[in-house]
Amino acid sequence: MISLNSITRNLDLHAQGNWLPIVVSLVLFLYALFMPKKELSWRDLYITFGIIGYFAWISDSVLGKMLDLVDFGNPKITGIGEFLSYSLIPSSLAVIFLNYLKKTNKWILTILFIIISTLIEWGMRKVGYMxxxxxxxxxxxxxxxxxxxxxLPIHRKIIKCRD
Known part of the structure; x- marks a missing residue:
């Protein structure tokens, strides 16, 4: 029988700093869903979420589990914070980036998103979650x-190709 205590333990709700990946994930995801679609269609958003989410989970498996270079929360379980960190943060950032990407702003946008990604990682380290x-x-x-x-620009070329 599953108890509330085992569910709470498996979700890793008491992990130090767990609130940050949850908040960042939900804010980015909601923004990605409700932002005005400029350079991406709903189809492109759907494909990007799937592809980037897949590669994020592969990265977690290789870097976090196999090579043990990083832990999110409790290293023995995949809690809600780690789940959201890999499922929503990279995919949402990719969708937002591609939605605003144009030839004229590529490098400014690239630098901005490198800074945003670094700040998210720094924040997760600072609160003790990562x-x-x-x-x-x-x-x-x-x-x-x-x-x-x-x-990501190559990904966009591939998903925009209709051949």
Whole structure:
């Protein structure tokens, strides 16, 4: 029989700093859903959420579980904060980025989203939710650069191609 105590424990609700990934995830997700669609259609949003969410979970599996470079909350369980961190934050940031991306603002937007991503990561470290074991900003920032300057624009070209 499942008890309320086991549900609470499995959701990792008492993890230090758990409130931050929950708040950031929900704010970004709601903004991504309700922002005026400029450069993305609902179809593009749907595809981007799925693809980026998939790669975020693969990253968690490799970096967090297999290589043990980072832990979110309790390292033995995937709580609600970690679930939302990987399910909503990267996908929402990608959708928002691509919605505003134009040839004329690519580099400004890239720098802005690198800063936003770094601040989210810094905040999760600061509140004690994200614990690193060999991971550093010297890895994160170049990774954010590659994602926002190259991978997401390529992703947009692929999803816009109707052939």
């Amino acid at each position: 614990k690193v074991h060999g991971w550093s900003f010297f890895i994160s920032i170049p990774l954010y650069f590659v994602v926002f300057s190259f991978l």
